[in-house]
Amino acid sequence: MNFEYRRPVLIVDERVSRNGFGSDSLAKNFHIVESSIDENGLELARDMRPDILICDISNSLTDGLSLCQNLKSHALTSHVSIVLLGPIEWRLAGLQAGADGYISVPFGNHELMVNIENLIKLREAMRGRAAQEMATQSELEKISGQFLEKLERLIIENISDPSFGVQDMAFRIGISVSVLYRKIRLLKGITVNEFVKKIRMERAMRLLEVGIYRVNEVAALIGYEDSKYFSREFRKFFGKTPMDVKQRINKR
Numbered sequence: 001m002n003f004e005y006r007r008p009v010l011i012v013d014e015r016v017s018r019n020g021f022g023s024d025s026l027a028k029n030f031h032i033v034e035s036s037i038d039e040n041g042l043e044l045a046r047d048m049r050p051d052i053l054i055c056d057i058s059n060s061l062t063d064g065l066s067l068c069q070n071l072k073s074h075a076l077t078s079h080v081s082i083v084l085l086g087p088i089e090w091r092l093a094g095l096q097a098g099a100d101g102y103i104s105v106p107f108g109n110h111e112l113m114v115n116i117e118n119l120i121k122l123r124e125a126m127r128g129r130a131a132q133e134m135a136t137q138s139e140l141e142k143i144s145g146q147f148l149e150k151l152e153r154l155i156i157e158n159i160s161d162p163s164f165g166v167q168d169m170a171f172r173i174g175i176s177v178s179v180l181y182r183k184i185r186l187l188k189g190i191t192v193n194e195f196v197k198k199i200r201m202e203r204a205m206r207l208l209e210v211g212i213y214r215v216n217e218v219a220a221l222i223g224y225e226d227s228k229y230f231s232r233e234f235r236k237f238f239g240k241t242p243m244d245v246k247q248r249i250n251k252r
Helices: 025-029 041-048 061-073 088-096 109-157 166-173 177-188 192-210 215-221 227-238 242-250
Strands: 007-012 030-035 052-056 081-086 101-104
Touching: 007 025, 007 041, 025 030, 025 109, 030 041, 041 061, 052 061, 052 109, 061 081, 061 088, 081 088, 081 109, 088 101, 101 109, 109 166, 109 177, 109 192, 166 177, 166 192, 177 192, 192 215, 192 227, 192 242, 215 227, 215 242, 227 242
Parallel strands: 007 030, 007 052, 052 081, 081 101
Antiparallel strands: none
């Protein structure tokens, strides 16, 4: 047996039913649940989480706007599309409360259906864009991760060469120097030189912790020709000198 899926629609108050929409046109296309504000419409909406909520505020502006605001501010129901029905002079208040649509009473069957169909189309379009943006973001993160891994591997392969600079990196990666600077700033929030220094200092720390290298040897292994300058830069980065690290390791 085949069952056709019908989107859930919650109708709050009785006007829609009295006009025949709840039992006729709407019921042919949607799964209708009826309630009223004084029958815990808010709780029912949170439990049901309908695609569309139609609320008549003609008899109670305050309660209707409160219901709308509560649903739009709640994480579980903020996505629910709300159509308010009421006098034309309350339209602005309804939209300011967060309603997605407002129909002035009296209204016709066709007007209500068009509003609902447009909201559904808008919601589907938003879902599609969100899914596409997530996929695009995931792909960008993958590409960015690959770029950083490639650059870090290139730096490590040439880490002992003091002449290996930004122009060499850009050439080997296949981009301009300006693009390299922009990409690192965008992805890491630091300059290329700071990125290189971070990799060098972290490698220096690992070499020192091995315990078999002198400070001048570590400096040379990471591309510093002046061991004193290396020690100053190391202290700026870690807050301790290379000798502090060696002494700590030797005490083990």
